[in-house]
Amino acid sequence: xxxxxxxxxxxxxxxxxxxxxxxxxxxxxxxxxxxxxxxxxxxxxxxxxxxxxxxxxxxxxxxxxxxxxxxxxxxxxxxxxxxxxxxxxxxxxxxxxxxxxxxxxxxxxxxxxxxxxxxxxxxxxxxxxxxxxxxxxxxx
Amino acid sequence: xxxxxxxxxxxxxxxxxxxxxxxxxxxxxxxxxxxxxxxxxxxxxxxxxxxxxxxxxxxxxxxxxxxxxxxxxxxxxxxxxxxxxxxxxxxxxxxxxxxxxxxxxxxxxxxxxxxxxxxxxxxxxxxxxxxxxxxxxxxx
Numbered sequence: 001x002x003x004x005x006x007x008x009x010x011x012x013x014x015x016x017x018x019x020x021x022x023x024x025x026x027x028x029x030x031x032x033x034x035x036x037x038x039x040x041x042x043x044x045x046x047x048x049x050x051x052x053x054x055x056x057x058x059x060x061x062x063x064x065x066x067x068x069x070x071x072x073x074x075x076x077x078x079x080x081x082x083x084x085x086x087x088x089x090x091x092x093x094x095x096x097x098x099x100x101x102x103x104x105x106x107x108x109x110x111x112x113x114x115x116x117x118x119x120x121x122x123x124x125x126x127x128x129x130x131x132x133x134x135x136x137x138x139x140x
Numbered sequence: 141x142x143x144x145x146x147x148x149x150x151x152x153x154x155x156x157x158x159x160x161x162x163x164x165x166x167x168x169x170x171x172x173x174x175x176x177x178x179x180x181x182x183x184x185x186x187x188x189x190x191x192x193x194x195x196x197x198x199x200x201x202x203x204x205x206x207x208x209x210x211x212x213x214x215x216x217x218x219x220x221x222x223x224x225x226x227x228x229x230x231x232x233x234x235x236x237x238x239x240x241x242x243x244x245x246x247x248x249x250x251x252x253x254x255x256x257x258x259x260x261x262x263x264x265x266x267x268x269x270x271x272x273x274x275x276x277x278x279x280x
Contacts (some may be wrong), residue, residue, distance in 0.1 A: 001217065001220065001221055002216055002217070002218050002220065003180070003182050003183050003186065003217055003218075003219070004183075004214070004215060004216035004217075005179075005183055005186040005187050005190065005213075005214075005215050005216075006185070006212070006213070006214050006215075006259060007190035007191070007194070007212065007213040007214075007215070008210060008211075008212045008213075009194045009198075009212075010193075010210075011193050012195070012198035013194070013198070014194075015190055015191045015194045015213075017187040017190060017191070018149070019179040019183040019184075019186070019187055020169060020179045020180060021179075022178055024164070024179065024184075024187050024188070026188070026190070026191030027191075028195060029160060029198065034195075035160065036235060037189060038162055039145075039159035039160045039162040039164065039193035040143070040190070041146075041163075041188045041189070041191035041195065041265070041266050042143050042188070042265050042266065043143050043145055043159040043160050044164075044184055044185075044187060044188035044191060045184075045188045045266055046143065046144070046145040046159070046184065047147065047157040047164050047166060047184060047267060048161055048166065048181045048182070048184035048185045048188065049181070049276075050145065050147035050155055050157060050166070051147070051157070051166030051180070051181035051184065052157045052181035052182070053217060053278070054149045054152075054153070054154075054155045054166075055145070055153050055168060055174075055181065057151070058152035058153070058190075059224075059225065059226065060147075060226075060244075061161070070148060070149050070150075070177065071148075071149045072146070072147065072148045072149075073145075073146070073147040073148075073151075073155075074144070074145075074146055074147075074177070075144060075145050075146075075147070076142055076143065076144035076145075077143055077144075078141065078142050079141055079143070079265055080141065080142075081141055082192050082224065082267055084196065084199075084262055084263050084264075085199065086199065086203060086263065091270065092268055093262070093263050093265045093267075093268040094161040094264075094265040094266065094267075094268035094269035094272070094274060095269050095274055095279050096274075096275075097274070097275045097276075097277065098274060098275070098276045099277050100276065100277065100278040100279070101279060101280070102278060102279070102280055103280070104280075106192070110280070111144060112244055113280060114280075115280070117278055117280065119275070120278070122233070123198045123223055123224055123226065123233050124224075124234075125181070125182055125219055125224055125233045125234040125235065126232060126234065127182050127187055127234075127276050127278070128232055128233040128234035129185060129234035129235050129270055130233070130269055130270070130274045131273060131275070131276050132232070132273060132277055133271060133272060133273060134192070134234060134235055134236075134237070134238060134270045134271060135184045135236075135237045135238070135271070136189075136237075136238045136240065136261070136267050136270055136271050137237065137239050137240065138193070138236070138240040138242060138257055138260070138261045139232050139240070139241060139257070140242055140243070140244075140250070140253060140254075140257065
C-alpha cells in the first residue's frame with residue numbers, strides 16, 4: 001500500500017502540503033525564525049503519532065473485547081536544535097525521546113489496559129517508524 | 141527544547157490535535173474504514189518530513205552560498221497494513237521505505253546540490269527520527 005504527498009514551499013519555513021485530498025500548512029513559529037502560519041514539522045510528527053495510536057487503539061480494544069470511548073493523548077518530545085541550526089554535531093538532530101500519555105474513557109482493568117497499550121504500540125505504523133530504523137532515500 | 145501536542149479522538153479514526161496554537165484533523169479515508177475528514181497519520185509523517193527538509197534546506201543553502209527559491213517535494217512511502225489490522229506479523233507495521241524527490245528552484249551545479257541534499261538529510265530532525273531509532277514511551 002502506497003501513500004504519498006506533494007509539498008511546495010511558500011517561503012523558507014512554510015510549506016503547503018497536499019495529502020489525500022487535504023491541504024496542510026506547516027511552518028515554524030516566529031520565535032524560531034518562521035512566519036508562524038502553522039504547527040511546525042516536529043509537532044506534526046507528534047500529531048501523526050496520536051492519530052495512529054487512536055486508530056490502532058480502537059482496533060485492538062475491539063479484538064480484546066474491552067470498551068474504549070474517547071481517547072486523549074498528551075505527547076511531548078525533547079530535542080537539541082544545535083545540529084539542526086549547524087552549531088554542533090554533539091547530539092542527534094531529532095527527538096531524543098518521545099513521551100506519550102494515553103487517557104482512555106474506559107472501565108477496563110488497569111492490567112488489561114497495560115496489555116492494550118503494548119499491542120497498540122507494537123502495531124502502530126507511526127510508532128514503528130519512529131522506534132525502528134526506516135530507510136529514507138532523498139534525491140533530486 | 142520541548143515540543144508538545146494534545147489530541148482527542150472524536151471517533152475511532154478521527155482525532156483533533158492542538159499544537160503550537162493550531163488545530164489539525166487526522167482521520168482515515170472511508171475506504172480504510174475512516175470518516176474521511178483529514179489526511180491520515182502516515183500521510184502526516186510524510187508531510188512533516190517535507191516541512192522539515194524545507195526549513196533545513198534553506199538554512200544549508202545560505203551556509204553554502206547557493207541561491208535556492210521555492211522547493212517542491214514529492215514523497216511516497218510503502219507499507220503493508222497486515223500487522224496494523226492484526227492479520228499477520230510477517231512484515232513491519234510502518235513504512236518499509238520512504239522516497240523523497242526534491243525539486244529546488246535554483247541554478248546551482250548538480251554536484252553542489254548533491255552536497256546540499258546530504259547536509260539537509262543529516263540535519264533534519266524528522267529524517268533523523270525516521271532513519272534512526274527513537275525511544276517512544278507509551279503509558280497511561
